Amino acid sequence: MQFIDKAKIKISSGKGGNGVVAWRREKFVDKGGPAGGDGGNGGSVYLLADEGMSTLMDFTYRSIFKAENGENGFKKSMHGKSAKDLIIKVPTGTIVKDIKTGNIIADLTVHNQKVLIAKGGKGGRGNTHFCTPQNRAPQYCEPGEPAIERELILELKLIADVGLLGMPNAGKSTFISRVSSAKPKIADYPFTTLVPNLGVVRKSTGDGFVIADIPGLIEGASDGVGLGHDFLRHVERCRFLLHIVDGTAQNPIENYKIINNELQKYSQKLASLHQIVAVNKIDAIDDDRLSELISEFKNNGIDVFKISAVTGENIEELKYELEKKVNEIPKPVSEVTIEQDLGATDNDDSYWEIKKIDKETYQIIGGKITRISQVIDQRSTEQVIRLQNTMKAMGIISELKSLGIQNGDTVLVGKLALEYWDDEMYK
Secondary structure, three states, X not given: OOOOOEEEEEEEOOOOOOOOOOEOOOOOOOOOOEOOOOOOOOOOEEEEEEOOOOOOOHHHHXXXXXXXXXXOOOOOOOOOXXXXXXXXXXXXXXXXXXXXXXXEEEEEOOOOOEEEEEOOOOXXXXXXXXXXXXXXXXXXXXXXXXXXXXXXXXXXXXXXXXXXXXXXXXXXHHHHHHHOOOOOOXXXXXXXXXXXXXXXXXXXXXXXXXXXXXXXXXXXXXXXXXXXXXXXXXXXXXXXXXEXXXXXXXXXXXXXXXXXHHHHHHOHHHHHOOXXXXXXXXXXXXXXXXXXXXXXXXXXXXXXXEOOOOOOXXXXXXXXXXXXXXXXXXXXXXXXXXXXXXXXXXXXXXXXXXXXXXXXXXXXXXXXXHHHXXXXXXXOHHHXXXXXXXXXXXXXXXXXXHOOOOOOOEEEEOOEEEXXXXXXXXX
């Protein structure tokens, strides 16, 4: 299985459906009045933490996600159908970053934790909502709100109780297969583990704790050598570390120091985590060499367990110590700073601009004004007047005047081509 711990995705919520202008036309109902239905709401987009997922690999095959649009309203006061929300599952431990702002907007650390990423557009109201004693036959309705489009970075930081560290080929995979039901690939060559393996170790109380076999680190890992940066981030959420040292290596003490030096260079927080050290492969070491090795560690102020992951020697004693520390050491508090995510609910698209096509033609470009134009019937004087009042309120008319528009010039708004006339005639 390929391990992917970063992904870039593009998401879009659904647009709201448009309201409609319609009328009651039953045979025996005189002056039936407005009967335009509302548009349905567009689908929102959520991220959902799923502890059953372990990588972001799915997002390499699909990186664009779009919720459905709301349905337009109907006559006879029938509302359009609202679209279903889109739920995107991500692994527990996923951090979400907005590419545009650079802000971290979510840290999904708990199974089934759900966060809104893009709110669906609200459906527009039909003309039934605009009926008043002064205007019993409103000729206008509302367009639906727009979708929200965003680009996000997903970054996975595994959540485990114990981080398993050690040089390549130190025996970490063998150890995790011995103490849990995990079945990592095991072979006698460096860099066997190319992905972090998670294993659940059963406690004496019946529940369990999670141990993460982090791929072997090498000198320079904190500077990005090899896959150092990609893997070191996964250690940051652990309660403490289990450092397995290959007792058959040429210089086990030096290997131990190299790993800790990389932790120190990468993060003071990592370097300060409690460590349990286990010298592995004691079945392949003669007694004199083992005694000499243990003395070297003790002379450096390091207490160690002596184990053989292959034969199982002293494994139960080490498991007991791990369980004890899991009960004693609390989970680290997340230091991720979550910014207020205004982008998730920002359906406002009131930005506009005016382009002068030629001497007598002006084009208005902008989301909101374009959407309004989509529900305007150019044959209805009342609807055109309402559009002009909206343009005036948005400052568009003032800008047109400053650009030198003259009576009789053409104003293009969405699908509409309107003849401009000074608004004094409507006062």
